[in-house]
Amino acid sequence: MRHLHIAELRGSWTSWLSVSLTFIVVNWVFAVTASCQAAMDGVALARPDDVMTNDAAIGLNYVISTMVGLLVIGTVTGLVIGSRRGSIARLQLAGAAPRHVVGTLMVQLAVVSLVCAILGDLLALPCVQPVLDAHAANQGMEKIPAAAAPVSILMANLACAAVAMLGGLRAALRATRIPPVEALRQSTAESGKRKGTVGRVVWCGLIAGLVGLIFWATPKVRTMDDEKFAVQSVMQATFFLIPLLATFMAKASPITTGLLTRGWTKLVPGRSGTWHLARNTVLGKMDRLERTVVPVMVTMCLLFSMMCLGQSFEATLEAMGEGGDMAGTDLPGLLLVLGAPLAISVAGGLSALLMMARQRTAELALDEILGATPAQRVQVPVLEATIVTVTAFLQALVVTLVVAAFMRLALPLVLPTFKVVLPTQTMVWVSLVIWLATTACTVLPTLGSLRTPPPRVIARLVAA
Structure with a gap:
């Protein structure tokens, strides 16, 4: 052995x-x-x-x-x-x-x-x-x-x-x-239908119950005598809520990812042949799409929610007429709590994209056999990275909106004046950076195969 x-x-x-x-x-x-x-x-x-x-x-x-x-x-x-x-x-x-x-x-x-x-x-x-x-x-x-x-x-x-x-x-x-x-x-094909539907339903139910419990228990902070401790309790509840919601979206990904991807890609105008090929390749490899989207989505959830939390507390302090930063609400403080899981999710996203490079090279070789030009073989993975990023963005946006709604509920309980900020402009710029990284990890590993005869590329995958 x-x-x-x-x-x-x-x-x-x-x-x-x-x-x-x-x-x-x-x-x-x-x-x-x-x-x-x-x-x-x-x-x-x-x-x-x-x-x-x-x-x-x-x-x-x-x-x-x-x-x-x-x-x-x-x-x-x-x-x-x-x-x-x-x-x-x-x-x-x-x-x-x-x-x-x-x-x-x-x-x-x-x-x-x-x-x-x-x-x-x-x-x-x-x-x-x-x-x-x-x-x-x-x-x-x-x-x-x-x-x-x-x-x-x-x-x-x-x-x-x-x-x-x-x-x-x-x-x-x-x-x-x-x-x-x-x-x-x-x-050399899709890994088939994923099992464990019952387990995923149970996980989603448990997480939904924990989220509901947090929303239900939050009004009780009003009875706390220590105002500082009450504010910290709200912050810690928000910190805990973010990964809970991200995990819920990940467990529900077999349903939400497919529905969202099919939905928004149908709305894209001017569907070229390359877009049609990329869209059908992505939807035909739903298991791969789900596994690729999840780490990217978790990264966006942590970043968007962190920015929403930090900017909301900063705007709240300004509205209260207080200078300085509340401990833990500035960028360094947020990174101390969410920086580690953020690094894990970024590494997981890059690993998932690089892991699927061999499958993509074989698919692009098949596209060449069917008549795709070299330019189209580069455009297809770019469009696939775009589909992954947009689908992850939509799921992360849902999580961020729930976090914002929680702060809208909790902040009035512990502060006389509050302001919840949804950093849309910053979210767009962050999404652009993530799209560039996703595109690089999707396209660069496939460029070497453009100079290799398609039968040899396909044979490598079959032999794996």
């Missing part, structure tokens, strides 16, 4: 390399957070008030990062295992039992997690003190020195590996249930 594990790892290293950025960033985030928590614990006895304030921020960071990390790692791990269905089918046809196939995939995940954990930890070490300094400056307190925390970092690495193994195990078990001949037939 050792030789089989080594051979499969060699054969899949390019796929794992495409998503390694996500694993590295998640390990980096958790290693930095664990080190900061260890430093807080080191000064807990001398400065309990300062530590309590920062413990709350770090705890919230843990919760939000874990939610986003579970979502993103599960998505990119499923993409890799889905791309290896041809190899899995050949192993089964050669006589490998399902447990052997699953074990081979778990070994690959373990090796990738270990390598990425080492890289993430090395990147985390020089970042701990700057993050602690930013916490101290944001809260207006004394400097907290960094402390060595090998045990905490190791536990964070194990947590990331457990998340990756769990996401990979589910995808591996699904892959082994497909008959080998059928898996070979589908290895």
